[in-house]
Amino acid sequence: MVIKHKNIFKTESAWSNADEKLLCLDTGSWRTERPVVDKEQCNYCGLCALYCPPQCMKDMDDHYEADLAYCKGCGICATECPRKAITMVPEGEFADG
């Protein structure tokens, strides 16, 4: 058998660069609500980023914000936030929504 395929993964298991391979689908288009972070309430604990399924919470140095290109609007970040700093707002309320 002649193998023509060039490996996508460097490892035996399917481990990859999350930024390139994980954030590759247009999951942002699935969203009906978006997480809005209250910077005053956020104490930068990072729990939202840890729980975010597509790992799209961006570290803004003093708070986190969702990368809207990939945020599916699942709301887990808002549920997990101990300070209730994240609110899920319907997309219809935004000009770009």
Next chain:
Amino acid sequence: MVSAQKGQVRVITGNAVGAYGAMLCRPDVVAAYPITPQSEIAELLSQFKADGVLDAEYVEVEGENSAMNVVLAASVAGARVFTATSSYGLVFMYDALQEASGFRAPVVMVNANRETPGIHCVSSGQQDLISARDTGWVQIIVENDQEILDQIIMAYRLAEDYNILLPIMVNYDGFYLSYLAEAVEIPNIEDVDAFLAPLKQQPERQKLVPGVSIGCGTHGMEMGYVEARYKHCQALERVKNKVDEIDKDFGDYFGRYYGGQIEEYRTDDADIVILASGSATGTVRTVIDTKREQGIKVGLIKLRLFRPFPAERLVEVLKGRKAIGVIDRSLCFGWKYGPMCMELRALSPEIGPTPLLSYIDGLANLDINVPHIERVIDEVSAAAQGKPYQEVTWIPMEE
């Protein structure tokens, strides 16, 4: 490595042996849910943890599906892990079994074989391991309590080998071995450390750690899926020789050899060969000795490695034999032959035309006893002499 010190000999059950085997390998995370006939393993490991003998996270889970998912996640995070189950428990973690092998997580699990759901049978049989045949796991079947312990230690060397990285299921006959107390030599933990030390010499495997985002899976990449599956299948092929190598290393160090993928007994000049696995193989050896005294040239292949199937070694031993009998303790729904006989039939082009007799016996705690095996050998012998034979026999149904 020279050789290990003599270990302490204790008379303990197969389940206790499973717990000792796991403890000796110093797992970082253990998660197990009790189920008949495996419960004693979950209880003992919990006791070891409480007594401070086992320095591991022991996660109390609400079921087997969680048990496998916990050890899978811990394994992906770089931990050495252990779990144990049986029957209903094994099928309850069916999706997680496939996640574990797909993630190439070196999970080691003990499975005390029991009949599977359907007709609520709390009794021995290998149907559970057959139900998990196509999960991509390595499946090994052992014969006695000592072999349970030794195989768990060998399983870590195999699972965590950098060229393998696959989950291993160590199977033993539930009810028979799980509750049977036998004299078992328990190696010193320092010697087990020494035997597992080569794992530390290899490149570190990739780990999932908090703060470092990493893609884990093939997420919509079709060719990524194909590539990962191809690598998985290639790794399973590599398992075969690795099992033989590790068996030799183990024997050289601890003084006990098991033959690797298969163990042969009196096959050298055998006209006919019986293939069996698990605890019944002890009885088969006894009957073979008796039949040999009567001049029947019969040998045994104890199948140790079931997945991957040891095709090459089986062909080497079975080629040119006059007849073969296979004793299955489980069923292959949709085929009349037993599962191991079915697997062997796939090697027919390599083995050549020879009578292949399938026997179904030992389901639901029924003994595969001496008269049954005598009957098998007599019939296989007659088939070898060209007499007509029955392809498939459910022994208990004819009694």
